[in-house]
Amino acid sequence: MKKKFKFTLAYQILTGLIVGIIVGAVFYGNPAVETYLQPLGTIFINMIKMIVVPIIVSTLIIGVAGTGDIKQLGKLGGKTLLYFEVVTTIAIIVGLFAANIFQPGVGIDMSELSKGDISQYVETTEEVKDNGIIDIIVNIVPTNIIQSMGEGDMLAIIFFSVLFGLGIAAIGDRGKPVLAFFQGTADAMFWVTNLIMKFAPVGVFALIGVTVSKFGLKSLVPLGKLAILVYLTMIFFIVVVLGLIAKMAGTSVFRIMKVLKDELLLAYSTSSSETVLPKVMQKMEKFGCPKDVVSFVVPTGYSFNLDGSTLYQALAAIFIAQMYGIELSVTSQITLVLVLMVTSKGIAGVPGVSFVVLLATLGTVGIPLEGLAFIAGIDRILDMARTVVNVVGNSLATVVISKWEGRFDASKEDKYFATTEKLA
Template identity: 75%
Template sequence: MKKISLAGQIFIGLVVGIAVGAIFYGNPTVNEVLQPIGDVFLRLIKMIVVPIVVASIVVAVAGVGDIKQLGKIGGKTLLYFEIITTIAIIVGIAAANIFHPGTGVNMSQLDQTDISSYVETTESTETKSLVDTIVEIVPTNPIAAFAEGDMLAIIFFSLIFGLGISAIGERGKPVLAFFQGTADAMFWATNQIMKFAPFGVFALIGVTVSKFGLASLIPLGKLVITVYGTMIFFVLVVLGVVAKMSGYSIFKLIKLLKDELLLAFSTASSETVLPRIMDKMEKIGCPKHIASFVIPTGYSFNLDGSTLYQALAAIFIAQMYGIDMTIAEQVSLMLVLMVTSKGIAGVPGVSFVVLLATLGTVGLPVEGLAFIAGIDRILDMGRTAVNVVGNSLAAIVISKWEGKFTPVNEVANMEKAS
């Protein structure tokens, strides 16, 4: 009997989880039973993310050892991220203007969700400027950054440490060997943890459906369809064109990442697939130092799905309240999102926090978010999958831009990576 692939197992977990959640909708016992299973899986992934990122970057940078080359890669990466996320914002605003998902929505039919915790987070982050955020990339205590999972600070420290190992020559080789061993061991651990993924997916999606119910989608069905339709357009057309310009196929990339996309979609967490997409991008031809830098950095600066959704949701709320935003106001919204989507990266519930900060800045009623908070998990699943595709493609684009992409036998490596 042919063994079911990981993607197949995850899909089965997804379908069974939806069925169980729908059958036991509103039953708190289901949450009590399933939530710990989902939490254990997410904690297992979070446990290995920081060691993998640190070890991979240190090994990659020590191997390159050229601060000018790393600076050039960093500059190209941030430029690319800014261009793509700006296009994502424009696509989101355009979709909201074309399809008008918020026009005619009867707010009396919608359930309101408490968003006070997001408001508190927004108030604490709004006091920080973009300059403050840049300053905080440099950690005063690397161990604290590791403990808090502050990805940008972790990346910065790892870059400096890797350069230091390279600079001391022979004396740095034992340290480099230690980090190479750490990376290899953590990738082995990733493969073992992924065997638990179908159970984690089953539990997390089961909890989501049992808590909110499939019926919760009906009043906001037009928003859900518009968001997902726009995201599919963005991936196939916008990212498809970028991939084509880079000499790669977006369909080939999606096929390569089918396991990771299913997992990211089901768990609504891009952290669950960070180690595997770094590994896969390296195996298809991206240099280790580029994949190890671009992908983790993209988790803070290149959230294509999230920025697209934030733009669309902001216009949706304006339409829901009957507010007709002028072209100038929509341009202002775009400019604000370009800053806020980067300025508070890494904050829990970042998409909601960014939306709250943005709505307040452009004069839209923040209370509108309470009406869509109930289905945010469903929308989060889609935008997480788009983020994964966007960051994986970014590694290929930067590798091609640097002339360092070395295609290999992708079929064989896809089998090894799976």
């Protein structure tokens, strides 16, 4: 019997993406596109940002209160951070190897390239430089949790939620009404998430339409070698590196990507992993990961496990050096790895995070910061690829840590696929 075609959310988002590209290409250079479409894209992004903090706070408090064991939580945190550090370091090394082998910056005529404006990132970069690793650690502890929630300071929110969850567990029966409140909040917010996702195709259409109308597809031509290499390296990282990690953990990266097909398409279209955070958490729990692991690993990964971003930063740094004809020694490249390992952590909430990290890093190995202005024009197209890798990396991390803890529920995974195949 032939299956009846269903116009699912994935197809709706894909349609929005294609129509947006067509509209942007047809009306390239027309400011009216941004005037009329940007508000739709901004509304969608704002709706997602509106629900992220309540979902993280409520699910993390429920998960921690359910565990109630500070030793077990410390063990989970240690394993998570160790895994993040190892995988992001591998991502940096893969980026360096790709740039050194294929040399995308060699032979580029810089007179053909148009410069983008990077002044908006310079001030932020100075703040990042001023706030060293010690300050980042200090700022994890919030002075005002409401202010931290308003600013979307993920690490401070996680710190408070963990302590609050432990407090609820410690007071026993008296904490049950509070726990019930947060359970109700989480359930309600996931319902709101499903409602907002119905607007996703419109948001994708608007955001991609504005991008194409502003920069045009022809902006890719002078930097085509870099764009192609970034995409191929990202695919290599997902298929080979994350694929091997998944196989070692007894799962499949393609199976996880199948679960998250809607979210990956949305993340790619919007260049924002934040837009899919609520749904990723929901699906990873349905996939078989325990609630406390999901609610801890996924949000923490948004600050410490940006595989796509760190890979791109390493590749872009070497690309700019090659563009200027600068030969980086093995020592300089090792220094670059070490610096990126530090600068890429803890500033995920900063706008244009990859640019900020690069600005804070390039000077340490003698690469001109001005080189970033030449790749600013296609950064959005490159950002789409690295966002997908970030989402896949964090989702896989949740499964790996769940299995490492011996708490992954394989029956849920089988049930999830059986249900989705039946609905398809």
